[in-house]
Amino acid sequence: MSILTRIRQINRRRALGWAAFSYAVAVLSGAFLGAEITLRSKTRRVKGEFVPVGRRGNSVYLPASPETLSRGVVGIVPLLPNKGHAVLGPPKLAGTLVRRDILEERGVLPNGSLAWVSTFVYNGTPGQLGIDYEATSVHTEVGNMPAWHIPAVSGERDAIAIVIHGHGGQRAQALRMLPALRRSGVASLFVTFRNAHGAPRVGKGYLSLGDSEAEDVIAALDWAKAAGYGRAMLYGFSMGGNVALSVLRPRHQPYPIPVTGVALDCPALDWRDTIRSNGQRYGIPGFMARHIGNFVQYLVTRRSGQDFDVVDQLAAAPGFRVPILLWHGTRDATIPIRQSDALARLRPDLVEYHRVEGAKHIRCWNIDPAKYDAELEAFIGRVLPGVGV
Known part of the structure; x- marks a missing residue:
């Protein structure tokens, strides 16, 4: 039996019913999720990503991601081995990495550290x-x-x-x-x-x-x-x-x-x-x-x-x-x-x-x-x- 023949044999009223039911489930699911986000949304941490840091002189090399590729400046906070903070300039592609120059630095941003990077720049007080x-x-x-x-x-x-x-x-x-x-x-x-x-x-x-x-x-x-x-x-x-x-x-x-x-x-x-x-x-x-x-x-x-x-x-x-x-x-x-x-x-x-x-x-x-x-x-x-x- 061909596919076209099988399609013609489908009960159209039943198919439309299932389609309407599926649409209603999708709308209701989306609406309940949207309402919950609208009413209760809150976060414990400032949005950002955790990335490994490569440093050479005044330049920092980061894996490419939506955050590290964002236009304009970003902030970076090393987690290990020590604490510090730096403001990084606009992104430039360097092969498969993103290079950003250090504009400001407090403490030390060491090569090989794991760091939080974010367009919100700061995550503390x-x-x-x-x-x-x-x-x-x-x-x-x-x-x-x-x-x-x-x-x-x-x-x-x-x-x-x-x-x-x-x-x-x-x-x-x-x-x-x-x-x-x-x-x-x-x-x-x-x-x-x-x-x-x-x-x-x-x-x-x-x-x-x-x-x-x-x-x-x-x-x-x-x-x-x-x-x-x-x-x-x-x-x-x-x-x-x-x-x-x-x-x-x-x-x-x-x-x-x-x-x-x-x-x-x-x-x-x-x-x-x-x-x-x-x-x-x-x-x-x-x-x-x-x-x-x-x-x-x-x-x-x-x-x-x-x-x-x-x-x-x-x-x-x-x-x-x-x-x-x-x-x-x-x-x-x-x-x-x-x-x-x-x-x-x-x-x-x-x-x-x-x-x-x-x-x-x-x-x-x-x-x-x-x-x-x-x-x-x-x-x-x-x-x-x-x-x-």
Whole structure:
């Protein structure tokens, strides 16, 4: 019997039924996984890879991988035989290896060591940069949130930057920007929020994508006021950007101290769009990604009571009243750059927008650190005039 004959003998109604069932199982499986990641994602370690290191003079040779081949600078921390840290320049192929030149080095990065390498550059505390800091905590209604306080170089307690990590992120991911913050003259408070790694768990441990987390940033402003600071800017990464913009909602005002500006790095501005986009990111066809995305939203709302309208910052944009510094990378596969494009279009009177060619999610700094730092320092000088003088 030929194959065509066998195909003709298949019961079409039964085949369609099995196809529909298989499709439904795929959509439901994807949606349940997506909802779990959306509600609970958190990591214990800063993302990176462990690699063997070959060193010759001021050059380091690493196995080729997505992390070691990433555009711009990376950081490397040797695990054995001793501790140290180095910042490595852009990659160059050397046969089957990747060569990067050492730009900065603290301690020793020995030949033959096993090391952690990452586009996040640092994986420790401000002490990894040789900067003094205070390990403190921000008191909130749901518990004490761990934080790092880095005083201004001048010692003056005038202005402070509240630095907010992202979804599943950690404070160390923003240490790349700490030298620029220090040069600008501001103090810094690197905060955590409820249900993130190391912070108190509330209820079932669900994130609210920027809504209730904003209350923890308001508590950080209370901390800053009690510590003697008189004004602040907010600096948010990814979901931390949504948290920062949620602080601008009228229900959180007046603030304990004035908030005069907001800096955003690859912010999550529209979670519905982000959920749909992340479905397609893994090769799921567009129509299926839409179905999965819609069901993820339903499950998230059903499980946690999440109101996606409350964290839709594009809809809220007409109400923003403070200057916004915005970076977004054109290769961001986590948060679609079209969201930042839309915010810049909606509020050209407030938004200073830097569209960074070739940058991945919250890796804009890595492409051109000097340029990024200069933009950050200039913005701080504009929204916190007189700081550091």
